[in-house]
Amino acid sequence: MAYFKSETQRANFVQREEELLEHWDKERTFERSVERRKDGEPFVFVEGPPTANGLPHPGHVLTRVVKDLVLRYKTMRGFYVKRKAGWDTHGLPVEIEVEKNLGINTKGEIEDYGIEKFNKKCKQSVFRYEKEWVNATKRVGFWVDMDDPYITFDINYMESVWWSLKEVWKKGLLYKGHKVVPFCPRCETTLSSHEVAQDYRDVEDPSVYVKFKLKQEQDLYLLAWTTTPWTLLGNIALAVHPSNTYVKVKLNASTKDETLILAEARLDALDDDYEILERFEGKALEDLEYERLFEYAKVEGGEAHKVITAEFVTLDEGTGIVHVAPAFGEVDYEVCREKKLGFSQPVNSAGHFTHEVPPLEGMFVKDADRLIIELMEQRGVLYKEAKYLHSYPFCWRCGSPLLYYARESWFIAMKSLRDGLLANNEKINWYPAHLKHGRFGNFLDGIEDWALSRERFWGTPLNIWLCTECGKDFCVGSIEELKARATNTVPSDLHRPYIDEVVLRCEDCGGDMRRVKDVIDCWYDSGSAPFAQWHYPFETDKFKQNFPADFITEAIDQTRGWFYSLLAVSTAIFDEPPYLNVLSLGHILDDKGVKMSKSKRNVVDITAIFNNEGADALRWYFYTAGPLSDDIRFSEQGILEKQKKFLNTFWNSYFFFVTYAAIDEFNPEVKVIPVAKRNAMDRWIISRWNTLTTEVIAAIERFEVHVAARKIEEFVVNDLSNWYIRRSRRRFWVPEENFDKDCAYLTLYEVLVSLCKLLAPFVPFLTEHVYLNLVRSGDEHKSVHLCDYPSPDESLIDTALEDSMLLLSTLVEAGRRTRSDAGIKIRQPLREVVIVCNAEKQDKVTSLTAILKDELNVREVTLVEASSKSEFAAVEEYKQADVDEDTTLFLNTGLDKELIEEGMVRDIVRRIQGMRKDIDLEYTAKISIMYEGDDAVKEAITNLADYIREETLAVAINEGLPSVESEQIYVKTWKIDKKEVRLAIKTA
């Protein structure tokens, strides 16, 4: 009875994979693989939580298989690797999706619809594609615990987020300020930068050159420029560049005695002839006061209407004097804050002027531009008006022009944590390394405070209550604390709108405290994952075992996303880095190099890939494509090639083994032969395997997955399949049992089993299938994924042998080249090959001459010193080929009758083997052969009949073809060396 199950030559990877998914489910292989390492050293992973309100695309799959590779590898290396899945569930994208479905798009409409109902819809929406995510995750072989995931809307998760924010508050790092955000006045909604980027249009706006009259000077004006006249109502300052040259010019055309100041480089903005009166640097203007254009809006919180200096002033356009309105520009807001200037907000949240601006009251700001220009003209402060073509953002939903608008917002003072962020970053190992001090490090260097609050509905509510009497703020850090301080019932769900009803008692004045209506930026949610997924500090053990993470990986766009929010939260709360190794992946582009996106309709359907090429092929494609940090131009063709080249070759090596092992009933359990006793070929492949293992482990540890995978691929295709198995085939075909055959079987068996383990984290399906057939008893594992990762045995690495084999292959190549040049096919045996080389190389080749004879089909290999080179060079029959700088090869091309006969017979054998294959004979089936040919053919066959019988498993060879055609007889006519030969075979 055969020890191994026979296989089909076609692997049918997809079907194998689907079988194994069921098998793993049934056997609970994943759970067991984790469990059996529970006493091992922990290797902590945090899953970057995806949002399941869209379909998973190839980029998500890449992330998942990279995570899987590392986690499987670490598990096999003995680490205890818990793999908790996670879902990111809050945030504006979810709300927008729901709004779309409800056909509404303003905050007012949401409130009319009801926040309670709306948030319910949001909660349902986030798991809309959960099934597709779970299926894709399982199908690709990502082993992660999706039965017990962390979910950011979970009450325990939210409570931990609240706790952490209270820690921030206690440290005095949470403050209220203004943030200038892109805002759609129609939808009454702030837009995320992603949304803003969706609809930029080139539009023509009025641009105005406005004269600001300096105080204490007669008829001296600063000439400023703006493309948004309506923002002039909120003007607080004028900015000049401190070191650029400014000029005071007298306009010749002017009827009045008028003098203007502007940047010298911008003089061509003037329409009139002018005379330069004075030159000075911008900083000479600093602190000069000017008269307001409009006396309407009130200014709070500081000085106003003076000249400041700022580096952001450019001379590319305008006048080099920039109008600054902190209510309407982020840069403006920042610079005013820095210079402790005041703030003026004459526009309401719908984008209309307030009662502070009587002539414009109630007007939409964009519509007011015309009137404002007219007003300025009447007052004589408009120098000129022009059209200005620029790119301006519009609301992607309703098409309204967006306004940049200062809104109240809560901030975390990240600037004050800058040193901590930088110090913690130093403790993190980045791959690729340049991110550490490049993109990420630079970002931390210039870190800004984190605008944490969102005036929205579906999110973790901001846990700050303000006293309606005295204005005192209080941050609630737990449900227990909420209950203790509440004057009314505390809801079981912490979401809006329920939480909005909870009123606290002010400790200072006894007044009612009401919650700030905002929710928290969902990036803060996911940044809290290291502790919130374990409900820390309300439960402590699991967090302590799982912090910091040893490893996280996501795509490069998370640098300022999750990679940052994790570090920011962890630095604020613990002053520790939340992860020690971070692997940043490139993006998946389409086959033309363009990012895949829904709107471009170039997203590849991954389920089609799973059904056509399978998960292993897809995984191998990702692993071998290039450095993980590089973008991948994704093509299904590329995946198919991986299947054909790598998976098929591996399968065929395995198929070859089980086919013959079944015939011979080879049983690996009863054979023990030390490697040292096996032949050079066996020792070579074992040495190569150990060298490979060393290299693979080193590469994975450096996250150079493509290096590891490509080395394995080379090993399988070149070393194992095309050299070891091809060279060793005949050893397996010997019918009777012998020592050499056992060595071959054992060696191939050991290499295949070890390869399964080495490859298991990469292609978990194929390796499992092969392993389950190869390792049939005697161990408790029952899965390759329960095995230890192979470790190299240094004592089996024979570098000298590997070198020799390398030399041998160059000799074979040179010999083949010589044959090809001389026009002698390889099937034609030749008398001799002479290798001219030094003693050291002779030593290397000596033990391998048998292989050389066989590969070059020559009877003798002669090794000689360089001194005899000229002897052979002089003989015409010896064709010369240079192998390397001190090695030359001579091929004796002389033929005699015996060699020609042998060549003829080898051709005939080759034809007969082909015919056996044509009619699908069993490898062991015996045949009888009939032939017709001329006398030379007949003589050759007669002389070498034994050889033919042995090679083709023939019991009889007879001249003459049967007169009657028969279905049992297969006849074919061949041309061999211009001779016609007819051959017939039938089963004996």
Add this chain to the structure above:
RNA sequence: GGGCCCGUAGCUUAGUCUGGUUGGAGCGCUCGGCUGAUAACCGAGAGGCCCGGAGUUCAAAUCUCCGCGGGCCCA
């Protein structure tokens, strides 16, 4: 507009950190060969302004600077 990354044959890429013979390989193409595991393999050939320009150097795909194209993150 700024920062970071990428650009090598028709395609996928090695080599770039650490400058040094004639820039390797696979797929595809042409010709020849081999083959009872292989849809595989072997040999030969065609196919490279190493994105462009300037600089450093005895020497540049490699180092520096300036552009161009693509990607990402910001503005």
